[in-house]
Amino acid sequence: MQHCDHRQPAGLAGSIEFIRLEETLQEFAEDETFIFVANTGNWGDGLIRYATEKFFRHNAFRYVSVPLGRAMSMSPDDLRQLSSSSKVRMVYGGGGAFLNKYRMHKKMPALIERSERMLVLPNTFAVPRRSLGFRRTDILFRRDEGGSKEFAPRSIFCHDMALSLGRITTSGNGSGVGYFFRGDVEKIEDMPVPEGNRDISTEGKESTPMSGFLDAIARFGTIHTNRLHVSIAAAMMGRRVHLYANSYFKNNSIYEASLKQAFSNLTFHQRYTAPSA
Template identity: 35%
Template sequence: MTETIQTAFDRLASDLRNIVQDHPIVFLLSPGNWGDSIIREGAEQFFLHYGFKYHTVIAKDVMKKRTTMEAEIAKSGHPAPVVVCNGNGAFCGHYDTPQITAQLTQHFQTAVMLPSTIDMDLSQLTFAPEMHFFVRDRFESQAQLPDAPFCHDMAFFLKLVAPEPRKEVGYFLRQDREAPKGLVVPRGNFDVSKKGRIYTPIQGFVDAISPYKTVHTNRLHIGIVATLLGRETYIYANDYFKIRAIFDSSISPFFPNATFNTVFVPPKVRKRFFS
C-alpha cells in the first residue's frame, strides 16, 4: 500500500471506531462473485489490523432461513452490535442487493456500508435508523452522496505476493449484464470472477491472474489484483461509471503500471498460411 492509501484507511478506521465505539461488528456479506471476495478479504484484514471485533453473516443464509438476524445478534454477545456491510458495486439498476441490504440493516440501530459505488437514489430504501455510507470514488458516487466520506475500495488494503509471471498476456473480460454492449472477447478469455462466490477463499483467484505479465480486463477486482501484483494492467470500462471512477480515484494516482481504456479492441488473429 502506498502511504496515501494507508492514510485513507487510517481515516476509515478512525471513523468506524467513532461509529462502533465498544460495540462488536456483525459483518454482512451480500450476494457476490469471486471478485467480491477480494473486497471481503480486504475488509477482514482491515478489521484484524485495526483491532475490530467481528463475526461474519452471509445474507443468503438469512434469506434462505438457515439463520436469523436475531440469532446473529445474540451470537455477538452484545445487545446492540453494529452491522457493517461489505462494500460493493451493486447499488445500481442491475441487482436486488440494495433492497436485501436495506432490509437486513433494519434489525440494527446502527449500520455502516463500507466503501461502495452508488448509482441510485437511496431515499427510496429504508435502512437502519443510523445509517453511515462510505463511497469508493470521488466522482459520481460522491456526487450522489456528498456527505459520505471517501475511502478506497477495501481490496486496496491487501498485500498480495505471487511468483514472477511466465506467461505473456491474459484476457479476463466479463460478458454479463455489466459488460458493455457489442463487446467481442478474444479466444482464451477467462472470466474467473464467475468461478467463485463472495465467501470463496481468494488464493485461487489470485493464482489465475498472477502467471501473466500483461492483463486485460473489464472486471474491477481482476484489474485491482493485477495492479497490486505489479502486472502491466489494461482496465476497460463496464456499462456504467464504476470502473472509470475508481480508476481515477484509486489507481491512476498511485499505480503507473495500470492504464484505463473505454473500449476493448480484440487482438488481430494471425492468419495461418499453409504451403
C-alpha cells in the same frame, strides 16, 4: 499461493482514507462486537471480503461474520445475542451491489431494520440513497468521487477495500497476455471478447478461497480486463494492466479516484479493440 505483504505498504494501503475508515469504525463499534455482512457476489467480491476481514484483524476489531441470507432471516434479538452486544451494529461489505440490475436495493431496507446502526464499507452507489432505506444516523462510504457522490451525497470517500492489501507478492513475474473480460450485465454489449478469454470472477463467489483467483492472474505478465478486481489484484502484483470500461460509471470513476494515482502500471481505456492481424 501468493500472499499479501504488509511489511512494505504499497499503493494505497497506508492512505489517509483507510486511516479515517479505521477511526470511524472504532467510534462506530464503541468497543463492542459488530455484525459483518459481506456483500454477496462473485470471486472478485471475494477479494473485497478477504481484504476487509484482514483489515478488521489488523486493527483488532471484534466482529461476527454473518452471510446475507442468514442475517436477513434473524431477528434483532438473535443478532444482538450472536454478537453479545448491547445493540446491533451492522457493517455491510464493500462492492457494487447498489445497481438496479442486482436488486440489492430491494433487500437493503429489511437488513437495515435489523440493526440499530449500520456502516456501509466503500461501495459504488448507482441508485439513490433514499431508495435503499438508510437512516440519517447510518454511515455510508463510497469508493469514487463521480456517480456515487450524486446518488449518495452524504457518503464519505474511501478507496475500495481490496486496495487496503497493499502489495501481493508472487513467485515470478508471469509471462504472456491474459484476457479476463466479463460476460454478465455489466459488459459493454458491442465490445469484442478476445480469443482465449476467461471470465475468472464467475468461477467463485465471495466466500471462495482466493488462491485460485490470484494464481490464475499471476500467470500472466500483461492483463486485459473490464473486471475491476482482476485489475486491482494484477496491479498489486506489479503486472502490466489494461482496465476497460464496464456498462456504467464504476470502472472509470474508481480509476480516477484511486487507481490512477496508485499504479503507474495500470492504464484505463474506454473500450477494447482487437489487435490488427
